Amino acid sequence: MLVKLQFLNFFNFFCNRKLLVAFCLIVTIQMFGHGDLSERILLKTIEIIEDPENYKLYYERGFLYQQHIDYNEALEDYIKSESLGNTDKVLHYRMAEVNYLTNAYSNALVNIGAYLKVDSIDVKAKKLEAQILFKLNEYEKSLKSYQYVLQNTIDLRPEDIIEYTHIILSENNKNYNSAIVAIEFGLQKLGSNTISLQLKKLEYLKESEQVEKALQQFNYFIIQFKRKEFWFYKKAKYLIEINRKKEARITLKFATRSIEELDTRFKNMESIKKLKEQIKNLENKTNQ
Amino acid sequence: MIKISAQLILMLFTFFSFTQTAIADIPEIETIARIKNFGVSSDTTAVKVERGPYLQIATPTSVVVKWRTNVPTESVVNYGLELGLLSDKESNFNEMTEHEVSLTGLKPNTKYYFNIGNEAGVLSESSTGDMYVITAPKVGTKQFVRAWILGDAGTANNNQRNVRDAYYKYVDTESANTGKTDMMLFLGDNAYRTGTDVEYQNAFFDIYHNMLKKSVAWSCLGNHDGYSADSATQSGPYYDIFSFPTGGQAGGTPSGTEAYYSFDYANIHFIILDSHHSNREVGGAMYNWAQTDIQNTTQDWIVTLFHHPVYTKGSHDSDTEDRLIEMRENFMPMMENNGVDLILNGHSHSYERSYFLNGHYGFSNTFNPNEIKNGGHTVGISGKGDGKTDGDGIYQKTNEATAGAVYITTGSAGKTSGGDLNHKAMSVSLNELGSCVMEVEDDGQGGQNLTVKFIRENDEVDDYFTINKKGISQKVESIKKAEKEITVKKNAIALFDADKDVVYIKVNPGERLKKVKIYNNLGKRVIKSKKSNIDVSGLQKGMYVVEVKTDKSTYTETIIIE
Ligand SMILES: [Fe+2]
Numbered sequence: 001m002l003v004k005l006q007f008l009n010f011f012n013f014f015c016n017r018k019l020l021v022a023f024c025l026i027v028t029i030q031m032f033g034h035g036d037l038s039e040r041i042l043l044k045t046i047e048i049i050e051d052p053e054n055y056k057l058y059y060e061r062g063f064l065y066q067q068h069i070d071y072n073e074a075l076e077d078y079i080k081s082e083s084l085g086n087t088d089k090v091l092h093y094r095m096a097e098v099n100y101l102t103n104a105y106s107n108a109l110v111n112i113g114a115y116l117k118v119d120s121i122d123v124k125a126k127k128l129e130a131q132i133l134f135k136l137n138e139y140e141k142s143l144k145s146y147q148y149v150l151q152n153t154i155d156l157r158p159e160d161i162i163e164y165t166h167i168i169l170s171e172n173n174k175n176y177n178s179a180i181v182a183i184e185f186g187l188q189k190l191g192s193n194t195i196s197l198q199l200k201k202l203e204y205l206k207e208s209e210q211v212e213k214a215l216q217q218f219n220y221f222i223i224q225f226k227r228k229e230f231w232f233y234k235k236a237k238y239l240i241e242i243n244r245k246k247e248a249r250i251t252l253k254f255a256t257r258s259i260e261e262l263d264t265r266f267k268n269m270e271s272i273k274k275l276k277e278q279i280k281n282l283e284n285k286t287n288q
Numbered sequence: 289m290i291k292i293s294a295q296l297i298l299m300l301f302t303f304f305s306f307t308q309t310a311i312a313d314i315p316e317i318e319t320i321a322r323i324k325n326f327g328v329s330s331d332t333t334a335v336k337v338e339r340g341p342y343l344q345i346a347t348p349t350s351v352v353v354k355w356r357t358n359v360p361t362e363s364v365v366n367y368g369l370e371l372g373l374l375s376d377k378e379s380n381f382n383e384m385t386e387h388e389v390s391l392t393g394l395k396p397n398t399k400y401y402f403n404i405g406n407e408a409g410v411l412s413e414s415s416t417g418d419m420y421v422i423t424a425p426k427v428g429t430k431q432f433v434r435a436w437i438l439g440d441a442g443t444a445n446n447n448q449r450n451v452r453d454a455y456y457k458y459v460d461t462e463s464a465n466t467g468k469t470d471m472m473l474f475l476g477d478n479a480y481r482t483g484t485d486v487e488y489q490n491a492f493f494d495i496y497h498n499m500l501k502k503s504v505a506w507s508c509l510g511n512h513d514g515y516s517a518d519s520a521t522q523s524g525p526y527y528d529i530f531s532f533p534t535g536g537q538a539g540g541t542p543s544g545t546e547a548y549y550s551f552d553y554a555n556i557h558f559i560i561l562d563s564h565h566s567n568r569e570v571g572g573a574m575y576n577w578a579q580t581d582i583q584n585t586t587q588d589w590i591v592t593l594f595h596h597p598v599y600t601k602g603s604h605d606s607d608t609e610d611r612l613i614e615m616r617e618n619f620m621p622m623m624e625n626n627g628v629d630l631i632l633n634g635h636s637h638s639y640e641r642s643y644f645l646n647g648h649y650g651f652s653n654t655f656n657p658n659e660i661k662n663g664g665h666t667v668g669i670s671g672k673g674d675g676k677t678d679g680d681g682i683y684q685k686t687n688e689a690t691a692g693a694v695y696i697t698t699g700s701a702g703k704t705s706g707g708d709l710n711h712k713a714m715s716v717s718l719n720e721l722g723s724c725v726m727e728v729e730d731d732g733q734g735g736q737n738l739t740v741k742f743i744r745e746n747d748e749v750d751d752y753f754t755i756n757k758k759g760i761s762q763k764v765e766s767i768k769k770a771e772k773e774i775t776v777k778k779n780a781i782a783l784f785d786a787d788k789d790v791v792y793i794k795v796n797p798g799e800r801l802k803k804v805k806i807y808n809n810l811g812k813r814v815i816k817s818k819k820s821n822i823d824v825s826g827l828q829k830g831m832y833v834v835e836v837k838t839d840k841s842t843y844t845e846t847i848i849i850e
Contacts, residue, residue, distance in 0.1 A: 155522035194544030
């Protein structure tokens, strides 16, 4: 009985042009398409054909489009979803994301504002707001939003801290000290040996010409790492940049000896062969 | 509700992709039982373990045991060296449902049986002794290591179960190291479609339950895990389920994030990258960390895993997709130059395995099968062969010839999705279900073999290859070190005598010693002297530079005080 009924429906279905299009789409996707997202978009499209006034479906397809990096289609679906009565805050968040990703920053700011009106303590939304404000060159406001993120995110990532320091330096390109304070905050939160932060700290100390502190920071890496050859070399390079050739010469001796101490296998790796050349070039410079 | 005609389309759709699409699947019996229990109110429900136990972050001296209970309760792990005598206990009196207990102060390379429970008693145990942890060997140890590698497994259907069972059968019937699985390496997309908690229960915990309670699981983030997990806030099921070493506690460099991390196991260094959410640029936080990390390892083998494949012409295409291209162009030159041996990826639902490669960062059609010395992309005389002992010969690495790596895209532990499967850098491309096993063992000649096998769902081994590395046994290294010390001593101006804690300065005939300065490795002068015998008993162990001034010249020499 059920089979018979379904067969009749199957027949009707071919008489429905919209569904015929959908059917062709399926075949096409099966023949040429890769990837799960395209399949899911298609399935959602079929659901929409069946229930075209359902704002939830447009939102869901919009999000699939967004994941598929079809931002224009995503936004269209979100707008449609909103026009059909979707008032969910998440919709505003997604719209803000898509507008941000397509460089429509003013629109993005409106969207995220709408979200934060409903939920003012969401760290993820605050972060997006900070990123949008940054793009709009509203650095002070951006910093304020980001500070909230840093204070309230449970699992911060090193990337967050680095992004925050970029905003600090965009607001004032000499404000390295604040950037370094932020790095220290990150190290405290994420672990004192979080390497991408320690590397950033070194970069900022060098750029702000805090020579002795920068050298101390090189020493941190030399102490911290088992294999020190790359760090001796980098420190020597910096010493030459600041015209302290004698110290550079001694540091290069350490670099060379560290390489000699490596197991043969490592000595023959491309990175070490290149390092040896770089050491030689620097040694020539120290002798000039 | 979807209407009937849409259902019909869905049926048709399923018909076209009938082989393995996992829209729905029959849950295992245990899952049904669990769901039925769920409706009972907590005061009448007995405490039950709903998930786990499973093992995380194993180091030579510690391991993390995790599990979930249906109602909040205390966490207790009883453990010990004998099954009948679990005399050690680690507990947490806070009542919770997500339990996480660290066992510390363990002995390396040692089997500890355990059970889990609460203050009232044991909630889960194995009377046959199948709930245990074997701690990691001391870093650098050369011994047999077996890792089970699963890519894109999470369909929760019979394909996934068949692939699992084929491996279980393999490991239980191997004549050597029977039943030993040191670790499980998940390549992401561990639970379709969006890596939710329920999907993880069905596709991960229910499927691998028996292995998870005796082998440590590691993973990288797949795009499907990434739909529900958020690397930006390190939240969502993927990050809640797994615990990874962010502070270098398992041997790697601290990354400060669970999105990417590294660890050591025996003499292998594992680098896990996030190719989905994290920035993949050269100079980005992940790249800087990875470079620092790989340049700090002294391990014999380096294995890396991330979800998006460097080379594939399967259900994804490494010539056209951003993440794949970026991982190849940005990360691989750096990793190859620093000695990576094996690259494990998923994402394409197929098995594609490369020749022995170096320096191929372009599209498939730019692949040159010639040897690297002749401008090609393969390494050694066997490099463009199949890597088999009984075929074109195994791939070879020596202390002198250090280049060469095998790339595997193995994302068919849950389903296959076809594709052209004709990437030119691949030695083998199969649209078959299966998982991989990596085995590292002594070659009996002072080196080691790293062998990977592709185990089909039908128990067949459809592909295998071996990379041999010569001259890595401890004996060889110590001989070399002794030889080196003799050569250093012959020509030295400064010599350290360890017995007397003295550095002797020897100047050339006809020259007069004027001044000696000794610098530590931070460039600080620690000794200034005019003598030729210098007492260094006050100096710490380490490397020093001795600067010797004579009336004619200045010499420098490095010494190591041991
Ligand atoms: Fe994937």
